[in-house]
Amino acid sequence: MKTSRRQFLQIGTTLEAELGVSVAKPPIPRSTSLGATRQSTISRPDLLKLKSMPPPPEAADGPWRNLTAVKEKKVIDFHTHTYETPIQGTNYKEEAHMHDIDQWSDFTEGLIDSMNRHGVAFSALTPAFVPYETVAETSFKTQPQRFIRMTSALTRQTKGAAEVSPAEMARLYREQFAAGARGIGETNFMLGVKGQYSVKDLKPIIDLVLERDAPVLLHTGWAVAGQRPNQHYKAAWRWAEDMGSLFSEYPEVKFVLGHTGGVIETPDAWQAIRLACSFDNTYCEVSKSPARIITAAVGAVGAERVLFGSDWNRVEPQTYGPLDQGYIFQQWYTLNHVAEADITEAQRNQILYKTARTLLRLPPA
């Protein structure tokens, strides 16, 4: 199975858990809708140079350095990946080609290095693009103290499969829970490769999730993935309604809104906030979220239902997609937004590690 980023986000996946680490400035007011570097002077041909250019000042000396949780090395990153393409494209077409080649590099060491620099003790690691077993034999095996295992429906058995039924997915997840997984890894649903299952069809998976009291991390919102021919462009309300039907059907399941709609504040991020306000069983994971959205999430559902994530997946900034979003997957990026959000330090601590520890049933830090 060739797993493009979009396909990955559309099929189900899963994995598990353990520990770690480091570092301070006054919040920078940021009222922009996209939460990214506002005055971008980057041009498309410059994108490749991003990889060799020094990151912006806020990467090393941003307000993230003053966060208590960072200084005490207690942060938990609820949303990370370790495998990606060896080389990136400079536009969606090229990037799609890189994914189609189906060759992947292990960036585990790069992630650990980033975690050490940003005071991240643990990361919940969701296998992506490569089978669960590959991540189990590399990232999970070499860094058992730093990664919480999350499940994945992409396994050596299912790779290339035309379809994976909810029952089969539940069986795979059960094996992965037995091997230590503590949550359902990032998925854009579990409605099948072709999306032919209904929310009610998911009951075998849901029963397992409830049995394990495991959180379910769902991708939400617009993503820097690009469109392929034959892929329908979908407006934000569609994923919001899909998610809402799932949350409504299974009110006992703890659903985590990955990215809380993402970097595009309007319409996606506000759709996510609307969803979070609508269901008791939702949590907001704020990777890439603008500071205003983090403030809104905490204000609406409380810091106890908001948690830090980065969506880290490679060392270098992204070289495709919006020019001012190259750095949004870096841990310092979202840490800066947590620091800039209009919330208390106690709320920041809650977001940066306490909520995740509670969801994953880990002892208090």
Add this chain to the structure above:
Amino acid sequence: MNPSRRNLLKVGAMAGALSSLLPDMSEAAGRVAESVGAVPAQVQDPNLPAEATNGPWRKLRAVKEKKVFDFHTHSWETPVQGKNYTEEKHMHDIDQWKDYTPELIASMDKHGVAQAALSPAFVPFETYIESSYKNYPDRFIKMTSMLTNRTKGRMGEVTVEEATDILKDQIQQGCRGIGEGGFFWGRNGRYTVKDLKPFVDVIIEHDMPVLVHSGWAVTGIASNYGHGYSAAWRWAERFGELMSEYPDMKFVLGHTGGAMATPDAWEAIRLAYSFDNAYCEVSKSPPEIIEAAVGGIGAERVMFGSDWNRPQPKTYGPLNEHYVFQQWYTLNNVARANLTEDQRDQVLYKTARTLLKLNPA
């Protein structure tokens, strides 16, 4: 046929263009220079807001150098406007139109606009050929239109094959881009996006940009009064389907969703961020949207437009949007956007010149 503005925005059209016929930029700039002079301090028109005559647009380098390119203009509209949507619809239904070409030229001269891409609207393509294009050949770039003498009154019957023939004919006549109203969508769901392939193949073969209306529009609402209402996501998904199917077609989001930042303009930004083949034309766009467009896809894919269509401000629609079609309005928003002057130059003329394969200014 009463070619309402909405119909104009829905139907496709085409016209063609060969570089030998193309006006030389320096010559055009020279003409503007004569008429604009050195952008002298202006006496404020008491009927206009202060920013119309003395807004930040006057300090734009591209305006001072008279190099601005307006990617989105029209020159025919109703002789009289209505004061509300019902009246305005009636004015359109009368199907009588006035040529405002001299007034458009006057506005271009006043605002340092060297050239404009002129999209035929309301009257057939041939009428534009015989008036605006003929009288000002070095100021206007011809854009295609599906509304022609042969299609007027029978647009619903036009097939993909006929639309493709019209497109080829207008390209032969010198069109360099698909005008607003020049893309053939097919009527009433008669064709799928895939069915349009013969038409799109011609566009791709000639590497022509396609200007499509996006977002909420005061005139569209007026013309379509009594014909239902669609939320913003619907046009966004429709465009997304087309952009996804034809990734080699340069798709210019006219207005980038328009004056309403939320929801329409942000839907347009989301689209632009999703496709490599998307360009943003920012007529009426608020500064925050212009910034988001440049920040996300680069100034090389963003261009100035005004949607100018008559000299007077609108007398219907939102009270605070009566001036949004005037060239100074969007120029001010470009000036207010947090961009570098080099990025503004790119937006104000360089992107359009590249897209239309014109010589550098």
